[in-house]
Amino acid sequence: MNKPGMLKRNKKVGVSDDTVNAVVKTFSEAENAETVAHENKEIALSAIKLWDKQPRNFKLSMDDVIRGSVLEDDDHFTQKEAELEKIMGLALSFQEIGMMNPPVGFDLAGQCVQLIGGQRRTMAKVFSLFHIKEVIEEIGSTAYEVSIDDKAVSNADHVKERLEQTKIEVKAYKRKPDVITLEKMAMADNTQREDLPITDKLKWAISFAELCEGQGRGYTWQDLADALGLTRSPAFDWKKLLLERSDQWVEKAIGKVLQGKMAIKKAFQIAAANPEKRESKYVELTGSPPEDSSGEVRKISVKTSSSVQALKSLILKNSRTKLKDELANVDWDKPSEVKKAFTVFLEDWEKRYGQADS
């Protein structure tokens, strides 16, 4: 109907139905929100705080990763180089197959996350951001290779910007776990790693035991099983070792394990023995009275070593990247080739660390 004299009113004045519906929905969600322990979310690399208290011995810093190399005068050059190589391998595998498990952390204010586990994975993501290049192979397929790109990291503002723009998935806990749970989670995240040395596990277990005792609470085999990825029986062995660690023979055994001179299983046996039989057990398992062995260093002459495999392993493990590739191609079954390789390795070693005094 068209009535020119009638005042037309806009019936749509006021808050829209959509807005009211949005309020109803969010209010209902808020009111009925269940406790959420954690959630997986996308976090900018710049907002991920690394965890200083890693349970493993790890020296590589984020600066090294961004730079793509370790400074020659770094105090931990050898260890860091080995760690960086593993980061490179991890970065390549992420490019090929993606990250299977996201790093774990807990929420900090301002959309930041404090990492508990997944330090290396995060570093690998940062490394790949600057130093992994995509290449097209002859057959047309895509491959990835490490290419240390100094230009990509020469501008600090540019680096910052890329870290802010690149997000990765992180499993973030809503609340900071208590200190004991934190320790367990951090170890549990590392324990599946094949290269995690038994010394790191043992050091962690001792500090965990001290932490629990300091808080006036005990620790169960289940705590150790969860954190160290053990079944019930080995977890009991670990618990016994920790409980008896103030006994002088168990303490000595632990010392030897930490020096890499004794298998942890022997330490378990000593801890499991009757207190008055521990000395004889110790002597039986170490083959010498403890007085004689204190501070003693067994020398192995390379000249008399007949194990070419041990020599190969020693050389490759302590060679820098380029040299390592070269030496890996040596025919290790030919004594003359092995001799040459050892000479090359030794020259490089002396360049880096100087000549031995004697």
Added chain:
Amino acid sequence: MSEYEYPKLKVLAITNHKGGVAKTTLAKLITEYFVRKGLRVLGVDIDPQTNYSMRFVNMDSETRSPPIHPNFNPDDPDWEDLPTPPPGYWSIAQFFRLGYVEPYDTDFENLKFIPSHKSELTKFLEEVKSNEIEDLVIGHMRNMFSLDYYQDEFDIVVIDTPPQTSALIASAYRAATHILIPTMLDEDSITGMVDMAQLWKKENEFRTDGKLQLVGILPTIYDNQAASERRSMERLESSGGLSEKIIKPVMRRLRAYSNTSATYSNPSSLFDMHDSTAAKKEALQFSEEIYRRIFE
């Protein structure tokens, strides 16, 4: 004891991310209502604008800082336990920075007050490192209110919040047992409630128990002569989820509210006006409704 329930204390945060919706006016009214009801009340102002503080504490009108506390003794040996010596006045900035504050006495025997500080609070927030905000700001207020002093000395804490999303608001939500939302009935204010509800949801997802409860939504500065506001009210009331959350009577657009909310108004309180004053009548009614929803 459950982790997120205080033994006795109630903590009410009056909050809306949008400014100008009469948050501070409502905070002042509800504080006075609780006081007149005989409750032992602690007023806490976390808004650097300090308007809530100006009502109850003799603030410096230029610097917006509180006066030297009458009981302050600079030689008190206890100050050695604090991270830095206290300045002599106590504000919410010291509450966060030093982990201690002495609330001010007010004209009401059963009302104590922790005032805000215009510049110091902002400065403090700028200085906190991002990885410390969780402990030093967000969780701090709840930790403080969990202390025996606050649990024993007060029945309710009323917090006036700034109109923004910040760590301070998150701190108030973490500390609160209840939130009260004043809102105008316009598109922006109602949309602002969605953002608030998201923070409220986040808080409840964090808590294992003692979930944060909504007291209600109080429509403010309501003009029933305006068709748009009437229409908005109808929509809110007819939406299944919100109708019971709306507190009635609403706070209408009445001059007596703004007149008595001004810092140096006379009379200084709406409740001191004549009983026939329309604003006083409705303020008594919605305040009683708020009281009932928190305590009954």
